[in-house]
Amino acid sequence: MGQSTDYLVVGAGIVGLAVARELRKRYPKLRITILEKEAAVGHHASGRNSGVLHSGIYYGGGTVKARVCTQGARRMKAFAAEHGIHCHHTGKIIIATSPEDLATLERLQENARHNGVRIEVLDEQGIRQIEPFAGVFQQGIYCLDTAVIDAKAVLYKLVALLQDDDVSIVFNAQVIAVDIPARTVKTPQGEWHYGYLFNCAGAFADQVARYFERGLDYALLPFKGIYFKLHPQRNPMVRANIYPVPNMGQPFLGVHVTRSIHGEVYAGPTAIPALGRENYGMLQGAKWGESWRTGYALSRMYRANRHNFRKLVHSELGKYRKKDFLASVNKLLPDLTGEDLVPCDKVGIRPQLVNIRENRLEMEFILEQSPDSLHVLNAISPAFTSALALAEWIVDQAHHHAPRPAT
Numbered sequence: 220m221g222q223s224t225d226y227l228v229v230g231a232g233i234v235g236l237a238v239a240r241e242l243r244k245r246y247p248k249l250r251i252t253i254l255e256k257e258a259a260v261g262h263h264a265s266g267r268n269s270g271v272l273h274s275g276i277y278y279g280g281g282t283v284k285a286r287v288c289t290q291g292a293r294r295m296k297a298f299a300a301e302h303g304i305h306c307h308h309t310g311k312i313i314i315a316t317s318p319e320d321l322a323t324l325e326r327l328q329e330n331a332r333h334n335g336v337r338i339e340v341l342d343e344q345g346i347r348q349i350e351p352f353a354g355v356f357q358q359g360i361y362c363l364d365t366a367v368i369d370a371k372a373v374l375y376k377l378v379a380l381l382q383d384d385d386v387s388i389v390f391n392a393q394v395i396a397v398d399i400p401a402r403t404v405k406t407p408q409g410e411w412h413y414g415y416l417f418n419c420a421g422a423f424a425d426q427v428a429r430y431f432e433r434g435l436d437y438a439l440l441p442f443k444g445i446y447f448k449l450h451p452q453r454n455p456m457v458r459a460n461i462y463p464v465p466n467m468g469q470p471f472l473g474v475h476v477t478r479s480i481h482g483e484v485y486a487g488p489t490a491i492p493a494l495g496r497e498n499y500g501m502l503q504g505a506k507w508g509e510s511w512r513t514g515y516a517l518s519r520m521y522r523a524n525r526h527n528f529r530k531l532v533h534s535e536l537g538k539y540r541k542k543d544f545l546a547s548v549n550k551l552l553p554d555l556t557g558e559d560l561v562p563c564d565k566v567g568i569r570p571q572l573v574n575i576r577e578n579r580l581e582m583e584f585i586l587e588q589s590p591d592s593l594h595v596l597n598a599i600s601p602a603f604t605s606a607l608a609l610a611e612w613i614v615d616q617a618h619h620h621a622p623r624p625a626t
């Protein structure tokens with residue numbers, strides 16, 4: 220017969236957990252269930268990211284990302300303080316490495332003014348007072364509000380709080396089919412009848428949305444983010460976070476260096492087109508049917524070449540070679556050598572949504588709805604930073620659809 224719940228959340232990444240928390244705050248008495256396909260939290264993007272709480276400087280005024288990132292970062296810091304989670308308020312620098320970067324730095328300053336982000340614009344000397352080894356060209360921005368957090372500790376704490384609040388989290392429960400008229404999902408653990416469903420399935424959100432005939436204008440391109448570690452002897456070269464000036468037409472921030480909450484310094488991540496949504500190894504996790512679809516979407520993007528997409532693909536593919544990877548890190552830290560970069564097993568996949576009608580990468584978070592469901596489609600960076608404010612916005616959008624009783 221299966222089980223019943225008023226709100227069903229698919230996916231226990233940061234977005235699903237934050238949505239469930241927001242629902243519990245608003246509806247203390249309703250039944251809330253999260254279905255997660257893995258045996259624990261943190262297997263995918265939410266447990267494999269850089270752990271940086273972004274300030275909101277990258278996003279234009281008036282965008283959802285700008286608003287939820289700045290608000291979300293504040294809330295995540297307060298959450299960390301309240302629950303004893305390690306969060307270092309280190310700040311970060313974004314540095315020009317060529318004359319072409321200077322115009323984008325101005326645009327970032329404009330965003331900062333508009334979004335209420337605290338920054339200082341510094342010359343080379345000012346930047347080197349913060350990061351003595353940084354290879355800056357003329358100018359950089361110091362973002363005072365950026366922090367680094369223990370991302371997995373946030374996930375574990377949210378799970379514990381939700382379970383204390385009587386939210387049921389079911390692991391090993393991948394949603395594999397949906398009966399829409401019956402409002403029932405099927406999983407290897409049995410069936411769940413729901414009043415209203417939130418699809419927060421991260422890299423699989425488009426697939427889940429398709430059961431509902433939603434997300435039809437999009438394909439998902441997985442991009443692999445690999446990291447190297449700095450040799451521990453070279454860790455003192457990085458005080459906190461050093462980022463390049465990004466290409467504002469693309470959603471990736473560029474290879475950066477970050478001192479993690481545990482003191483190791485990571486360089487990365489790349490944005491290399493991947494062979495599958497969970498292709499964490501060279502071939503491990505590659506799915507051939509999926510690779511074919513990915514290849515097709517990729518080739519259309521390549522031909523259309525919006526925002527210099529070809530250049531992105533060429534330069535990112537090159538980063539499988541350590542020499543090319545080092546070259547991108549050397550823009551930030553010119554004194555670093557190949558021996559200073561140590562391979563490591565940290566790797567993540569960014570599930571990037573492509574608009575297949577317009578052949579462009581989607582930059583914003585995207586929601587689509589049906590009468591009894593809402594689908595979170597492009598939960599890319601900075602969804603971790605934003606999660607607590609993002610969840611509020613997501614639940615607001617579904618607010619006028621109170622769950623129909625799930626009998």
Ligand SMILES: Cc1cc2nc3c(=O)[nH]c(=O)nc-3n(C[C@H](O)[C@H](O)[C@H](O)COP(=O)(O)OP(=O)(O)OC[C@H]3O[C@@H](n4cnc5c(N)ncnc54)[C@H](O)[C@@H]3O)c2cc1C
Nearest residue numbers: 230232233234256265268269271394421444567599602604
């Ligand atoms: C390399 C990298 C670096 C990043 N750095 C940062 C950063 O520094 N700061 C920042 O703010 N953001 C960063 N991000 C982005 C951020 O990590 C993601 O935007 C965020 O974690 C997305 O959360 P999510 O809950 O949507 O996805 P996920 O964490 O992937 O969670 C989705 C969950 O849904 C489950 N699931 C999937 N399909 C099903 C199904 N059919 N049934 C049941 N469950 C299912 C999955 O198992 C998974 O646990 C980074 C991302 C990457 C990859």
